[in-house]
Amino acid sequence: QLVGLAQSGIGAAFDELLQRYRVAVRWTAAKYVPASHLDDAVQEIFLLAFESLSSLAEPERFAGWLRAIAAHR
Secondary structure (H helix, E strand, O other): OHHHHHHOOOOOHHHHHHHHHHHHHHHHOOOOOOHHHHHHHHHHHHHHHHHHHHHHHHHHHHHHHHHHHHHOO
């Protein structure tokens, strides 16, 4: 439900998603990014996810989609 709200432009919904998934994204990014760049990488991943959210056809797959962005970014 949060993903759908975020897709419809409700910023508070995306903020909640960010809070819920920040640790998972950070953990995933840490596998690929040096610790000194980790905060910037996490911010970039969430920015990309926000900008691409409208392309997510299956909102129930948000967690995996977000992890894929983190792994590929």
